[in-house]
Amino acid sequence: METQQELEWGEAQKIVLSENLVATAKQQLLFLAEIDRNRGLYDDGPLLHIAIYRYKYCWLPLLAKHIESPVTENPLVVPLDCEWIWHCHRLNPVRYKTDCMELYGRRLGNSNVLSSTQGTSKEESEKIWDSMYPSEPYELVGPNNHSLQGFAENFLEAKQSTTNYDLISAVKRQNTFFYQVSRPYWKEDTFLEGAVARYKGFLHLIKRNKEMRINRFSVPTYDIDLIWHSHQLHPVSYCNDLVAIMGKVLQHDDTDSDRTKGQKLDVGFSETTAQWEETFGSRYWKAGAMYRGSPPSPLTVDKYKIVDSHHYSSAPSNNTNQNLIQLPQKLLVQVMLEIVDVRNLPSGHKGKLLVSFNKKQEDVFFNTKKQLRISSKTRGKQVAVFQCESNGELLLELISRPSFNFRGLKLAKVLGKTSINLEDLQNVASKLPIEKWLDLTCTANWSKPISIRIGLSLTPPVSAPYKLHFVSMLPFKKSYFSFLLPRRFQQFKCWTNINVVNEASNRIINIQTGNLSTEKTKSSINKKVIGRTASGKTHLLAELKGTVCSMENSNWMLQIKKTGDEDKRLFELFELTGTRNVTLILSIDSLFYY
Incomplete structure (x- = not known):
């Protein structure tokens, strides 16, 4: 930053915010994740x-x-559905303040109130709720809640006045926000601390616009x-904070969603x-904080219609095979890179300039070479966004190309090279x-070394997801490879060999499956999954009996719960039970879980 720009940034960082917004942001992310698991509150x-009725006539x-x-010694815990509507109402701060003053003569804050996801004193809050609203249950969201089926007869008579703010539209404007902020690094302190600093910068710009009477629609990035x-x-x-900063309450206008140029x-x-x-x-963009695009299509199968209840089964406590399959740990970052400027070019240089970049070391996620134009030398700017492993170096080459190629010859010339160590810049x-x-x-050898000015942003490193592929082989008869197996497994009559490979097509697991048929099991067929390690040692990993697949020496059990046609879409419902309960819905085009 130049001196004046550094002074402006320093002035922005003097803005006083009276709340711990890093902690609030973390709690907000937890809450939004819970709402996203209850998607009926979006529609x-x-x-x-x-939920809107309960918010207006019960919660407020x-x-x-x-x-x-x-009304209680402990903090009051807001029900989940009411909290969601309250959340969306507060995101129009001017209207929320007006409604509170007109209806209750004061601003209704969140002091001594806890989120439903923090509810350590929920039982006490539920008793208070029941005493005030005996015909309306405290919890709305759930598969067996009678309020969902017969809400009309349970509604309270709306005798008191209430807000006429369009809360349905307010909810619709927020139902895609969580997708934009749901990646793991959003919970990291460094990312959120930077976001608070940038929020202060954002407020500083709006304050400057107000002082200079500039009418500008300021648009934040998602971290801000x-x-x-x-x-x-x-x-x-x-x-209170905004009045102190700029003399008025700043409106939050989220009514525009058209991103058309x-x-x-x-x-x-x-x-x-x-x-x-x-x-x-400095650059306004930030890695991980930009628009991700539209969210994927939501799950259309209503989980409350097809999941009756959760049953947790006892499982063996022996963890012998829990870490049988060892996968390498890799950390992933998102990178944003812009080549801002270049200086000290050789005198008389002619031609087009660009910068190529690639990882110096082998990288599972970024194994190509890309190019960027230099922003100061072209109209508009070009910013690269990519994911790569968090370690290693990024190699950059400044390339000069003539304006025209002579007879198709490639006359590009590398003027210089440099590298960036990602680990050194991570913090x-x-x-x-x-x-x-x-x-x-x-x-x-030129009189001065050529230099390039870069803008760079990284997300905090997070564990990379594993992408494994099942590669099915043709079935083999027992005689072809029964010698590979212990005697107790040689009773299988027919085997299928399956390899599991990673992104680089390296085999991680070899699985052999077969049908077991003995004199005792002629009326039914049991299936077993046997894993074989690189050393050739075999392990019984799982056994399917009827509709239940039990994982040997594991805390997990997979059961087929239902097969059917929901809204004319074929699906199969599985329940994975262990240390937590996971429901899997396999449809004709997607796999969902919650």
Whole structure:
């Protein structure tokens, strides 16, 4: 940053926020994940309408009473459905404040109130709720809740006045937000601390616009927006802080979602980016904080219709085979890279400049070479976004190409090279985007070394997902390889050999499956899964009896629960039971779990 830009950034960081927004953001992410598991609260259907009714006629009056005089010694725990509507209402801070003042004569804050995902005193809160609303259950979300079937007869008579704010539209505007902020690194302190610093910078820009009477629609990146939401979830503190910062309560306008080029959102983001980079001298984009695209299609099968109850079965406590399959641990980062400028080019240089980049070491996730234009030398900017392993070096080469190729000859020339050690920059670049000049090791001796200015941002490293493929082989008769197996497994009549390979097509597991038929089991066929390690040693991993697949020496059991046609879509329902309960729905085109 230049001196004036450093002063501006320092001034922005002096902004005082009265809440711990890192802690609030973490709690918000937990809550949004829980709402995402109860997707009926997203849709404009009976569940959402009941939740809005309960929020307006049950929760708000109870909250107002609690704020006036605490109704419980412990913090009051808000029911999940009411908390979701309250969450969306507070994200319009001006309207929420107006509604509270008109209905209750005061702002209803969240002091001495706990989220449903924190509810250590939920039983006490439930008793208070039941005493005030005996015909309306405390918990709404659940497969057997009678409020979902007969809510009309259980509704309270709405005698008191309430808000007419369009809460259904408010919910719809928020139902895709969690997808944008749901990746694991969003929970990391360094990422969120950087987001708070950037939120202060965002408020500083809006304050400057107000002082200069510039009417600009400022658009946040998603890390800034998460912190902005977190601030608004403390409605009293938010109002007080914003009045102190800029003399008024800042409205949160989330009504525009059209990202088409030239529309309000696109223009606002471009102007915010330009103002940020001019004011602070740093990149506005940040790795992991940009728009991910539209969320994937949600699960269409209603889990409450097909899951009757959860049954936890006892499982062997012996963990002999728990770590039988050892997979290498890899850490993954998302990288954003921009080549901002170049200096000290040889005098008289002509031609087009670009920078190629690739990982110096072998990388499972990024094994190609890509190119970027230099922003200062072209119209517009070009930013690369990619994922790679968190270690190793990124090799950059400055390449000069003539404006025209002579008779198809490739006359590109490498002017210089440099490299970036990702591990060295991780702590800094995962908090805030960095900019720095890098001197190149040049192929010729010039008076000054050529330098390129880069903008770089990394996400905090997280465990990389494993991508395994089942490669099915043709069935073999027992005689072909029964010598590989212990005698007790040679009673299998027909075998299928399956290899499990990773992204690099290296075999991780070899599985042989077969049908077991003996005199005792002529009326039924049992299936067993046997794993064979690289040393040739075999292990009985699982056995299928009827509809239950038990994992040998493991805490897990897989059971086929139901096969059917839900809304004319074929599906199979499985339940994986062990240290936690996981329901798997295998449809004709996707596999879902919750």
